[in-house]
Amino acid sequence: MKITTFFMFEGNAEEAINFYTSIFDNSEILKMTRYGPNEAGPEGTVKHAAFTLNGQEFMCIDSHVKHGFTFTPSMSLYVTCDTEEQLDRAFAKLSESGSILMPLASYPFSKKFGWVSDQFGISWQLTLE
Structure with a gap:
């Protein structure tokens, strides 16, 4: 499977x-x-x-059919980055022309984390390993 x-x-x-x-x-x-x-x-x-x-x-x-729905942050791609440089680069590119849902910062669950919705509406959670 x-x-x-x-x-x-x-x-x-x-x-x-x-x-x-x-x-x-x-x-x-x-x-x-x-x-x-x-x-x-x-x-x-x-x-x-x-x-x-x-x-x-x-x-x-x-889709050639127009739908009354699109992507939402309730489903997101969770990316664990190996380096801070990877995280910063991905966050910058994905948030450009998109929206920041949680800014890059240190949180109790991650030393560096950010959450964005990109220009296409896909939601990404980015964290540092």
Whole structure:
């Protein structure tokens, strides 16, 4: 059995994938198929994609159906960084054009922690190991 996180975007999946794989080391796009002419979604948008972030696999699509929901902070990606530099870099990039839910600081549960919602609405909790 394998469990993979799946994201449903509405037209900006490729931009999100490129953004995320640029932030985390050991990340790559594994496959990407696009809608063609006369298919359900807008031509060129992501029909299905698989990518890795630091070796962890994710999948996503661009939904051609508009939904009354999006991502919420009640579900987030929890990233344990090996170094303070990794944490600071990821926090800066993910919070740019996004929103800070908890600023980078020392908390009782972590010597350095921050929580952001990025420009695509994905929530990230970042902590120092």
